[in-house]
Amino acid sequence: MLPRRLPAVNIPHLWRKPVLSRLQQEIEKGLAAAIVRRFGIQPPAVDASLPPDTTLGDLAFPICLQLARILKKSPREIAGALKEDVAALPGVTRVEVAGAGYLNVFLDRVVVLRSLLADPGGPPALADEGKIIVEHTNINPNKAAHIGHLRNAILGDTLVRALRYLGRQVEVQNYIDDTGVQVADLVVGFENLDVPAPAVVAREHEHFDSFCWDLYARVTALYKEQPELKARRGEVLHRMEEGGNATADLATDLAARIVRHHLATMARLDIGYDLLPRESDILRLKFWARAFKLLRARGAVQRIDTGKNAGCWVMDLADDPEFADIADTQKVLVRSNGTVTYTGKDIAYQLWKFGLLGCDFRYRRHEDDSPGRPLWVTTSDRGENHAPSFGAGHRVYNVIDSRQAYPQKVVTKGLASLGFTAEAGRSHHFAYEMVALTLDCAKELGMDLTDEDRARPYLEMSGRRGLGVKADDLMDLLVERAASEVLKRHPEMDRKELDGIARTLAVGALRYFMLRFTRNRVIAFDFDEVLSFEGETGPYALYSVVRATNILRKVAESGGPRLSDLPALAEQWLTTETPQPPAGEWTLARECGRLGDVVAESVEKCEMAGIARHVFTLAQTFSTFYHRFPVLTAADETTRQRRILLVDLFRRTMLRALDLMGVQVPARM
RNA sequence: GCGCCCGUAGCUCAGGGGAUAGAGCGAGGGAUUCCUAAUCCCUAGGUCGCAGGUUCGAUUCCUGCCGGGCGUACCA
Incomplete structure (x- = not known):
């Protein structure tokens, strides 16, 4: 799904690099100048590398190997001609010609060590870029977190810490999909399986999320026995989107309970958030309606009258070379029954993250925040008066596994098709591969495996099967x-x-x-x-x-x-x-x-x-x-x-x- | 079918146009009157999936194959 290298997340020029690289940069410049002086040519990029071990030097320049062809001289001869010039550069104590023609530089170690002692592990200082929004974790609030979610949260949290270390202002968001199909499944479970009411379960079980893990797997099995329940799930979903009814309240309650467990799980790993944006608020506050209007005005979405997508609003991707590989070039944003897909809501959310939607959430403190780490959650009721300002970021990272690369591309394409090409360029899908289970691991969990399972190199985790750690x-x-x-x-x-x-x-x-x-x-x-x-x-x-x-x-x-x-x-x-x-x-x-x-x-x-x-x-x-x-x-x-x-x-x-x-x-x- | 990812030591993984391809685990051998042996040192172990191409030089870049995974939903 990804290009081999991510489009470079370009970090505006480092104006002060850490001591080693700063010195290195000076030497690179000095060497380049020496090449111009001695040979009258503009060399290709002069980059330092590290020698295999410090006895060979502190920095190694392979540039003479590249110059050999242009100058029609042997690399060692070229290196020999440049040696003295480099040795005269500040911070350099000695230069040697090594191997096939490497120019190896020994640094003044005392100078370097002095700087290091004054600022150990100091970051390079970067030009200010404005707020960066990182979205991670994003676990469907219908079951306990598993190790795949841990990979997401740990990658995301580390990215956040790295950005802050580099001096960036970062806002961490954990999106709560509380009006999605998976929560609807859980509602169906509580309605149709012989289990106590959620409040009772919460009282009797320390791990409500773990209870729901099992319940979710049981619901999936139940659909096989009673396919008519799937229609009920559709109704539940509708009621959840409408809001203001008992079904929606049940769903909200279930999601909120599970979110609190997810927060507790992540807190064990010192992972926290600034804001929990809830999908239900995106609906209630008409974010989608607004985004939809923008998309229609631009002709970025069309209503389809015939074929398998009849009655849906779709984004047509056919003319975009990025999507040339996709068999079905229409991505449904509004289903024929009028409900909005996750990708649709995600476009609205992404627009809001960049401050492009022209409307905002309301906010209240989450009950689980702490004095040292305030945590806010969106609301469509009356918000608090003194909430900080959220969203309107300059750059956005979405930490989402690579199986969702296609819908992520659609989200970015949504921005671009509204003319926000700069923001589309600053939307980064931080993609990573899934965590799967080895067969041994699945056996240890007591899972009964099919022959098909056993033929695989590893097993994808599955909430529906209850398969996971x-x-x-x-x-x-x-x-x-x-x-x-x-x-x-x-x-x-x-x-x-x-x-x-x-x-x-x-x-x-x-x-x-x-x-x-x-x-x-x-x-x-x-x-x-x-x-x-x-x-x-x-x-x-x-x-x-x-x-x-x-x-x-x-x-x-x-x-x-x-x-x-x-x-x-x-x-x-x-x-x-x-x-x-x-x-x-x-x-x-x-x-x-x-x-x-x-x-x-x-x-x-x-x-x-x-x-x-x-x-x-x-x-x-x-x-x-x-x-x-x-x-x-x-x-x-x-x-x-x-x-x-x-x-x-x-x-x-x-x-x-x-x-x-x-x-x-x-x-x- | 098409697209993306992975294929490097027995296993799990780094690396990456150029100096002898690295680490951990596992295997074998050694180090503790001395700052914690959750450590350190030594040894064995690799046609970097296969075949072409570009290059002075390819494991690294390009093309084509092979094997595996994922995606190609009115799930997310």
């Missing part, structure tokens, strides 16, 4: 697992601390797991993998920071500088004549210096796996450092101080990097 169940498993690991190492630990650490480790394990896969890869979910705390996992990363923290604690305990003294120590060190740090230590510093670039690149590519990977690389680099270089018992005071500062640089960088992933660091584990 619930988010809360997985979290419970992770917390339990974490608690037992911590207890093994700290048998004396009190319950309260243990619970806190176990929760932190569980969040770290889960969030790391969901982020380590690039978004175009289907995750075939497997319990053993997600429950692993060794190797490339969240707990491994946390462990490295805990160790760093321990070193610094022991430094303080042995009469050395305390955490609060370290800035002063860095300051003092900054002004002292210092030898260049050796390669093994420098590698750690260099990795720390890359965070800002890594995040900027991750946002540009909408690829949050880059952040996870970098966190792992940082942890791994530190682990190597930890084993090779004693800090407390360093040979001399200069070395000891430098290492203390390096450990602190690592610690502070990791705190920021892990915070981007929504993970806190425990004091011990």
Whole structure:
């Protein structure tokens, strides 16, 4: 569904890059100028790369390999001619011609280290762009959240954190589809299956959402036995859209109850929102009517009189090359029975997100908000007077799995066909592949599988079949697992601390797991993998920071500088004549210096796996450092101080990097 | 049918026009009077799905095949 690379989410020019890349940029410019001077040609893009290891240099330029053809000279000869010019650039201590003709640059490590210590993990500063709206989570409020929803929420929340780190103003929205077919199914379930009223269920079951998970699967089975119930579902849907009747009230109540559970589930992972826009309000406040009018005025929708779409209002996509692949070029926005499809409502919603609809929701505080994190929900009743202003964003990310790429394209096309081409260009479908279940996993869940199922590489989760791993169940498993690991190492630990650490480790394990896969890869979910705390996992990363923290604690305990003294120590060190740090230590510093670039690149590519990977690389680099270089018992005071500062640089960088992933660091584990 | 995604070590995955293709798990071997062994070090393991093309150079770009997944709804 996606182009191979997303259309570049263009980040307006970085006017201040992190220290490493800033230096790198200067050298790229200087090298380009030298090429013009020596050879009288304008070179292609001069880009630095990283040499395989730091003993070869800190930056490597392959440009001479490309110039060889143009200049008809050997790459090494060209590199040799440029070597002195590059060596004279500020921040460069040495240049070597290596391999086939690489120009390898050694940086002044002390200069770099000084800047890093002054601002560890600092982001590149970006030109202000205005509000960015990120929509994620968006779970149908008719059942418990499952691990597929977790991938969505974790990707979305990480994107939000990355954007905020880059200095963006972000508004997080979690759209509540409370008038959709799936909620109607649940209403049919409560009406026709032998279950207590919702209020009673809520009293008797701690997990109302989990109860509905089962009920939803039972309704699906019931439709097979009593097909006439499907007509009832249609009626229910109609009544829900009308509002102001008992059926609609039941639906609203059910959706609200389940949303509260979803919010609680996500809160366990430190995922929150600013606004819950409700679909019912889009209807009640006539958002669709308004969007529909605009679309008709532009001739962007047509009423169809004949054929299978007779009686519907559709958007015709035939003339658009983007949709050349679609067999049926008409996308229905208004059904023949007069109700609006999700895509129709989504067009209205998207217009509102950009402030193009000319009308607004009313707002009230959600009952589950907290002083530190206000949460608002839309309403069509009287709103509160002091609500902040929502919507009217400059850029919009919709975090939605790639199975919905086609309707997302229709939404964007809707904007474009109304003449809002700039906004269409700033509408980003942040697409990712689904989470499926391995066959082993499905068996562990006790699912009975068909032969067809067993022939597949993995199974798509299905709410209708009740096939899936619930988010809360997985979290419970992770917390339990974490608690037992911590207890093994700290048998004396009190319950309260243990619970806190176990929760932190569980969040770290889960969030790391969901982020380590690039978004175009289907995750075939497997319990053993997600429950692993060794190797490339969240707990491994946390462990490295805990160790760093321990070193610094022991430094303080042995009469050395305390955490609060370290800035002063860095300051003092900054002004002292210092030898260049050796390669093994420098590698750690260099990795720390890359965070800002890594995040900027991750946002540009909408690829949050880059952040996870970098966190792992940082942890791994530190682990190597930890084993090779004693800090407390360093040979001399200069070395000891430098290492203390390096450990602190690592610690502070990791705190920021892990915070981007929504993970806190425990004091011990 | 058409479109999109995936195919890299036994398994799970990174990477990406150029320096010996990387990591984790698993397998084998080693390290703990020393800052937590949730760690570290070493070894084995790869015609980067297949075939063409572009290029000084392709695992990476292009084309065509093969295998798998998803989409192509008056569900979302």
